Amino acid sequence: MGFISKIIEGLKKTKQSIGFKLKQLFKQGIFGEDFYDDVEAILLSADIGAETTFEIIDNLRDRMTQDRVADPDTAEKYLKEIMVEILGEEKLSFDSPCVIMVVGVNGVGKTTTIGKLANIYVKQGKSVIIAAADTFRAAAADQLEVWAKRANVRLVRHGEGSDPAAVVFDALASAKSKKTDVVLVDTAGRLHNKVNLMEELKKINRVIDREYPEADRKNLIVLDATTGQNALTQVKVFDEAVNLDGIILTKLDGTAKGGVALALSEQVPVFYVGVGERIDDLIEFDANSFVEGIL
Amino acid sequence: MATFGTLSERITHVFSKLKNKGRLTDLEIKQAMREIRVALLEADVNITVVKDFINSVSEKATGEDILKSLTPGQQVIKIVNEELISLLGGTQAKLAVSSKLPTVIMMCGLQGSGKTTMCGKLGLYLKKQGKRPLAVACDIYRPAAINQLEVVAKKADIGFFEMGQTDAVKIAKNGVQYALKNNYDTVILDTAGRLHVNEELMKELVMITKAVDVTEKLLVVDSMTGQDAVNVAKVFDETLDISGVIMTKLDGDTRGGATLSIRAVTGKPVKFCGIGEKLSDLEPFYPDRMASRILGMGDVLTLIEKAQQSVDMDKAAELAKKLKEATFDLNDFLTQLESMKNMGNLSDVVGMIPGASKMNLGSGQIDEKEIYKNKAIIQSMTPAERTNPKLLNYARRKRVASGSGTNVQDVNKLMKQFEQTKEMMKRFGKRGAKFPF
Known part of the structure; x- marks a missing residue:
């Protein structure tokens, strides 16, 4: 399946709800206060958040008055443009060897995403090793093992409850000796307000810096598209702890709009989106298709 | 909170x-x-x-x-x-119990909402109430989900039943049979996480409810869910006619709007909320108390209950006596610190105090490490020093500091805190008020 069709398929449910409402609105072609109120409601219900929504609405209102827009198509085009501008676009690029640490709160799909990422890099002809540093959740490493097998990559794991930093240490040693291109580090899900767990994460981060200084470093946060405005806090706190390079937005195959990406992209770019459960259901983020999918 | x-x-x-x-x-x-x-x-x-x-x-x-x-x-x-x-939703909604054995509780929800962990928490909760719960692994899709449930069930010390990755409906049926044969009175079905728009998987849940007599159909929802929470809850409710909702991860700093919305849209009560990573971190949901928390009026009832649960009543009586006789010493202070720790996350406790949000005592302001440190300091003192804090001159304080891995300033700070507490307790004692901890 092609890339655009996939993201559009993933966002189809979204399309049916917001897109339909918006189309109706644009068709009416009356751009009074009611129109803006309705657009505002639609954007808000896509989890775009109050602040960003107000920003978009103000921006749209300005441009429409300035250009004296009266036809629905132009109005729609302007709205899309504004949203694409906010989202921006950046691709994840790194030099080999690279250590990619994947962080996030519980249940966002970190482990699954690691499996999918491994698959992507293997397909690009890179060698990959996974460090199962989620030693907290029951059976997390077992789950990862299944994914590692599917993607056909090596996995380093210790027992449950062992020191995650030690797992990472071993994985790095193995990567160094075998000259592996990409080390993917799965970490335990942690709520961002748990101070000691965030400290543990910082420790893992330091271990990577210290043990493999010559490697390129990327820290990615996985966010559940169904998450609301709390995603902002998540990104902020994880960024403070380990300096985030980008976002992976998962579970876009539900009815969740993932609109929080708009509020987030001003701080950290979105690199990938998860649109399904199969191993190749992780695709590069594309602002145009994303907005196209929503509207 | x-x-x-x-x-x-x-x-x-x-x-x-x-x-x-x-x-x-x-x-x-x-x-x-x-x-x-x-x-x-x-x-x-x-x-x-x-x-x-x-x-x-x-x-x-x-x-x-x-x-x-x-x-x-x-x-x-x-x-x-x-x-x-x-x-x-007004009053608290309790868990239903079936008149015919066993009571079957089916957990359902999206992926990653915390169902499997919740099975363990609920199991432990029911076990504490004298029930014999059995966890049944119906999640046949997610890799290692069965293992996870097994581990969680073992931790909660409840029964566990699995049939590998076969048919979920069959597993549910056999699980109930197994429960009857082995004297379990409550069955908790852990189903696979699924998207509400996945019709095939939603059908599986319906099939389970047709195959076994399900008493409670609980939707597990991540409290950080955004606007979509309502759509999810609506579809699950329309398909399954759920009997209640469990909110998970309420210990994050989410503002929990989903909790408000779901009840309003489905009319189904929130029955429990998960408030931490430990298996015991489960609380019944009280709407009125939650409302006062939201409105910044504090949640005194939960605070008092927590205090009662975590304070040894005999110790409290002893403390009251000591207060009257004005012999409150560092040993008592240590007991106090311990019961404060037992009450759970301090910032949660602070959140329940009326007006606390206004006083800007938000999370992070109170450090649990501080309690550990203070405990270490007191534990580095001799029994004589603990009963008679006046003995603690500079030399002794220095010894205590090196014994507890702190410095003299820390010891001084603790002593000051102790004096203040003593003073405060005295005042409470005089007023004749009961001090819960």
Whole structure:
């Protein structure tokens, strides 16, 4: 399946709800206060958040008055443009060897995403090793093992409850000796307000810096598209702890709009989106298709 | 609880502007309503729910009687409070028990909402109530889900049943049979996480409810869910006619708008909430208490209950006696510190104190490490020093500091805290008030 069709398929449910409402609105072609109120409601219900929504609405209102827009198509085009501008676009690029640490709160799909990422890099002809540093959740490493097998990559794991930093240490040693291109580090899900767990994460981060200084470093946060405005806090706190390079937005195959990406992209770019459960259901983020999918 | 911290902060802020007004204009009410609207939206309360809520409050708040009353500000606050409680669903909803053995509880929800962990928590909760729960692994899709449930069940010390990755309906059926044969009175079905739009998987749940007599169909929802929470809950409810909701991860700093929305949209009660990573971190959900937390009025009831659960009653009586005799010493202080620790996360406890959000004692302000440190300091003292703190001169303090891995300043700080507590306790003692911890 092609890339655009996939993201559009993933966002189809979204399309049916917001897109339909918006189309109706644009068709009416009356751009009074009611129109803006309705657009505002639609954007808000896509989890775009109050602040960003107000920003978009103000921006749209300005441009429409300035250009004296009266036809629905132009109005729609302007709205899309504004949203694409906010989202921006950046691709994840790194030099080999690279250590990619994947962080996030519980249940966002970190482990699954690691499996999918491994698959992507293997397909690009890179060698990959996974460090199962989620030693907290029951059976997390077992789950990862299944994914590692599917993607056909090596996995380093210790027992449950062992020191995650030690797992990472071993994985790095193995990567160094075998000259592996990409080390993917799965970490335990942690709520961002748990101070000691965030400290543990910082420790893992330091271990990577210290043990493999010559490697390129990327820290990615996985966010559940169904998450609301709390995603902002998540990104902020994880960024403070380990300096985030980008976002992976998962579970876009539900009815969740993932609109929080708009509020987030001003701080950290979105690199990938998860649109399904199969191993190749992780695709590069594309602002145009994303907005196209929503509207 | 930190959960509603920011929402409650914002609403308290709006209220503080209204509170002392002897007269309110329409414009002022409108402005207050707008601020509450944004606060609710930023807390992820569903937009239609927000609209209804604001309309209903505005309508009541702009009535003649309100504006003419002597304290219109207070009246508006009262209306918001009442509406919020009715939105959250009035009284607490208990778990149903089947008259025919066994009671079957089916957990369902999206991926990653915390179902499997919740099975363990609920199992432990029921076990503490004298039940014999059996966890049944019906998640045949997610890799290692069965292992996870097995580990969790073992930790909770409850029964566990699996048939590998075969048919979920068959597993549920056989699980119930197994429960009957082996004397389990409650069956907890852990089903696979699924998207509500996945019709095939939703059908599987319906098939399970047809195959076994399900007493409770509980939807597990991540409290950080945004606007979509309502869509998810609606579809699950329409397909399964769920009997209740469990909110998980309420220990994050989410403002928990989903909790408000789901109840309002489905009309189904929230029965429990998960508030931490330990298996014992499960609480029944009390709508009225949650409403007062949101409104920054604190949750004294839960605080008192927590205190009662975590304080040894005999020790408390002893403490009261000591207070009267004014022999409160460092040993008692240590006991106090320990019971404070038992009450759980300190910032959660602080959140339950009325007005705490206004006092800006938000999360992070109180450090649990501090308690550990203080414990270490006291434990490095000799018994004689503990009963007679006056003995602690500089040399002794230095010894205590090196023994506990702290420095003299820390010891001094602790001694100051101890004196203050002693002073405070004395005052409480004189008033004859009972001090819960």
